[in-house]
Each structure stands twice: as C-alpha cells, then as structure tokens.
Amino acid sequence: GLRVLCVDNDREIIDGMRALLGxxxxxxxxxxxxxxxxxxxxxxxxxxxxxxxxxxxxxGLATLDALRAASPGPVAGALLTA
Structure with missing residues (x-):
C-alpha cells in the first residue's frame, strides 16, 4: 500500500526502481x-x-523542495545519486 514517487531522467533507472519496489x-x-x-x-x-x-x-534538491511545496500533504523525501 505504500505509494512512492520516483524521479529520474533515465528511463532504465525508473524501470529498475519500479521492478525492485514492486x-x-x-x-x-x-x-x-x-x-x-x-x-x-x-x-x-x-x-x-x-x-x-x-x-x-x-x-534533485530543488526538485524535492518544489514537490513538497506542491504536495497536498506531508511527504518524506530522499535524494539519490550515483
């Protein structure tokens, strides 16, 4: 039931995160x-x-800030990098 928003410009990374978290x-x-x-x-x-x-x-840091400001409620965030 946990819902996670994954943001990455690399579609392969997104697909991997979807497979792992799924x-x-x-x-x-x-x-x-x-x-x-x-x-x-x-x-x-x-x-x-x-x-x-x-x-x-x-x-990514500015994106987290923008997403929190736009979110309808509180949301935890983590920054990922290679």
Whole structure:
C-alpha cells in the first residue's frame, strides 16, 4: 500500500526502481522530468525518491523542495545519486 514517487531522467533507472519496489508491493509513480513530477505529486505519494542529476531546470534538491511545496500533504523525501 505504500505509494512512492520516483524521479529520474533515465528511463532504465525508473524501470529498475519500479521492478525492485514492486517486489515489495510498493505502488510506484514515476516521472522523468520536474514538470511531470509536479503533475504527479497530486497522486499523494508517502515518499519521494529523487535523483540529484536530473539534467532539467532544477537539480534533485530543488526538485524535492518544489514537490513538497506542491504536495497536498506531508511527504518524506530522499535524494539519490550515483
């Protein structure tokens, strides 16, 4: 029942996270851009996993801040990086 928003510009990383978390029955919401993530935050994830190097208009830290500001409720977040 846990819902997690995974944000990474690399589709293969997203697919891997979906496969790994799916084994634990986690509902994965994925986004490959900041704007896509901002649209999907309304789906109410309990946790966000965000890559630092998004190669987008914001880095991972700024993306976490923007997602928290746009979230309808409190949401935990973790920054991931290679």
């Amino acid at each position: 084994r634990w029955q986690v509902d994965v919401i994925s986004a490959t851009t900041v704007d896509e993530a901002l649209e999907k935050i309304a789906e109410g994830p309990a946790v966000m996993l965000v890559d630092y190097h998004l190669h987008d208009r914001l880095d």
